[in-house]
Amino acid sequence: MAGVPLYCTSVATTLNNIAILYENLGDYTRAKSLHQRALAIQEKVYGSEHLDVATSLNNLAQLYQAQADYTRAEPLYQRALAIFEKVLGAEHPDMATGINNLARLYLNQGDYARAEPLYQRALAIFENRLGREHPKVAFSLNNLAVFYATQGDYSRAEPLLQRALPIATESGQPKLLWVVQNILSQLFVKQHSLRAAIFFGKQAVNTLQSLRANISKMAKSLQQSFIKDKADVYQYLAVLLIEQGRLPEAQQVLAMLKEEEYFDFIRRDAQAGGKVRSTKATFNDFEQAWAQRYQAINQQLVALGRELRQLKQKALLGLTAAEKARRKQLRADMKVAKKAFIAYLEELRKAFEQASPARAIAFGEKNLGRLKPLQSTLRQLxxxxxxxxxxxxxxxxxxxxxxxxxxxxxxxxxxxxxxxxxxxxxxxxxxxxxxxxxxxxxxxxxxxxxxxxxxxxxxxxxxxxxxxxxxxxxxxxxxxxxxxxxxxxxxxxxxxxxxxxxxx
Missing domain, CATH: 3.30.420 (Nucleotidyltransferase; domain 5)
Known part of the structure; x- marks a missing residue:
């Protein structure tokens, strides 16, 4: 490290963090430049086999993969994995993250023979080292489910998503939650359960809308990058609704993609003033009862998860006997709540599949509340x-x-x-x-x-x-x-x- 200021390491960390922010917002050009600068600093400071270098290699590889540049991504993943294994050992969670990323790259390339064992290995490491209820386990379950669904093996994919969804819900991580909700929606489409697919497509969009509200104070360009990167989730749901003849709901979802335009030029809401909107996809009468149950289960899982996380933090300094007893009770309650969630998912799909054709036609008609004001505005114009x-x-x-x-x-x-x-x-x-x-x-x-x-x-x-x-x-x-x-x-x-x- 001779000749290199110590502050360079903190600069590299900051660059990586900002790059990840830009990447999450869909601004890959800026993210790439920052990742490359961070990697150059870390290699100069630490050499080529340091953990921070491995992390930066992994981050840069993920960025290339997001842009479908697999040729550049694979050697970076391989190099990062070699460092992780040498420094941390073959069973470390960071090793599992790298393995999971490499598996996804092989899946994207259609190399299923190399992808499956890597997905399974990553899941086993996460479960063994972090516990079966950790958010990274949910990410890994989701990825393995995508792998099986891609090959048409839905009977293996669905139970993995049923496990992942309650974990994602109680984790308090919207980024994880919308991903699982969206993949579950896509799985239901493949299984021809289109009404259930629409229901969870709406849940995914609504989770993203909550995230949009949270970034409403950021620069408009970053807000636009965020929604551009997630636009396929909205478009996927809109197509499902159009194909089912549920046009008012499809129009609502499409309007969400361009909320400022919609409110400023269609609604002409004088109080909106240029503020970013956070409209939510509405549920029709049939869906509403299921949405209310879903919300109730969600709230219970989130509350239990929050209290458990707080006790986990306190455990670092030691828990009282009462707190240990409370933690034990919370864990038991969490198991019951997750079983109830899985039962709810099964019940929901069956109910949506058994709805009569007449009831299905009524799905779109029940959401006319949003169409009529729009038509009234058109008359006024x-x-x-x-x-x-x-x-x-x-x-x-x-x-x-x-x-x-x-x-x-x-x-x-x-x-x-x-x-x-x-x-x-x-x-x-x-x-x-x-x-x-x-x-x-x-x-x-x-x-x-x-x-x-x-x-x-x-x-x-x-x-x-x-x-x-x-x-x-x-x-x-x-x-x-x-x-x-x-x-x-x-x-x-x-x-x-x-x-x-x-x-x-």
Missing amino acids: GEGVVLVHYLVTEDKLRIILTTPDVQLARDAEVGEKELNRTVFAFRDKLQHGPKKPLRGAKRLRTKRNNLRKTGTLDYAKVLYDWILKPIEADLAQAKATTLMLSLDGTLRYVPIAALFDGQP
Whole structure:
């Protein structure tokens, strides 16, 4: 350490912590720079085989993995694991964290043979060293469940999530909780329990909304990074709701992604003033009773977990006989509460699956309370005003049209990648290329690899067919004269007035 100021180590720690913050908020560019600076300082101060170096290697590898840069991530994970094992031993929790991360990398690459034993090994270490109820055990259970679900082995995945959810709930860690809730929702989709999937999708979104409220005083750019990184959770739920015909609920979820726009330009709430909103996904009448039970169990688990954590801290200095007795009782109560939670999950899924088709149709209708005020606002804005929500997904462009009288859904058969290519090619033509005679959409759809030869009007027509054609007849029927567009993804970069319907 000769020639290196001692304060450098604290600087490196601070850089790592700030980098993790940026990473959690989805700002990977800033996070990468800070992680690299921290690693460079630690290697200079400690050499190449120190624990702090291993931690920084692991952090940087996680960042690369989040960006799907597996080639750079794997050697960093391997190097970090070698240091952890040499310094801490093969059964240390930090070793398990590194193993778990490497397993997830192999899963993302489809290398299941290498991933499964690593997931199982990480879980065993966490359970043996930290106890079966530790939050890291829940993370590990969740990851192993994802592994089995990816391979279609739902019978092994579900009990792992049933164990993970109550642990996540009582841990008081929203970041862990929304992840487990979201994965449980996805599992229910794979098992065709769509109503239960929607219920837990709403729980995941509501947990994220609570986190958004907590960061409301941070810079707006960081708030936007946070929601951008988690947008797929909202979009996943919105698609489920659209496919089930529950359009008012889908519209509500999509509005959450752009809350400031929604409140400032749609609701025009004078008291909102630019404050970040924390709307929660609402539950219909059928879901509400289950949501209330869920909340009651959650509150019990959180209260028990909080008191147990407090006693754990006090135990470092020694507990009185009364406190030891209380801790024993709390542990017993926690086991009972978790068993009740698992029983509740089983009961909920069965009840949602057994709901009659008529009851299922009523799900969306019961949430009209949010649709009617919106339609009333559209009437107040003047004759012919309608609202159009767009949602870009991997395989389709989803559209929700709301008029003063009806709300309906339409689709365009275009995926995100093709849409993105077309939007940016169209903008490039508008800015730099000459207009050419219209040749129709067929040329673009059949010669995607020859985009440069396609004229400006070709792109304008294709984009019109995707963005407005699906609702063209509906707009005419509604006698729409003013369109309020809530655009998603690259649609924000489309000059709507430049689109071409093909009519001379």
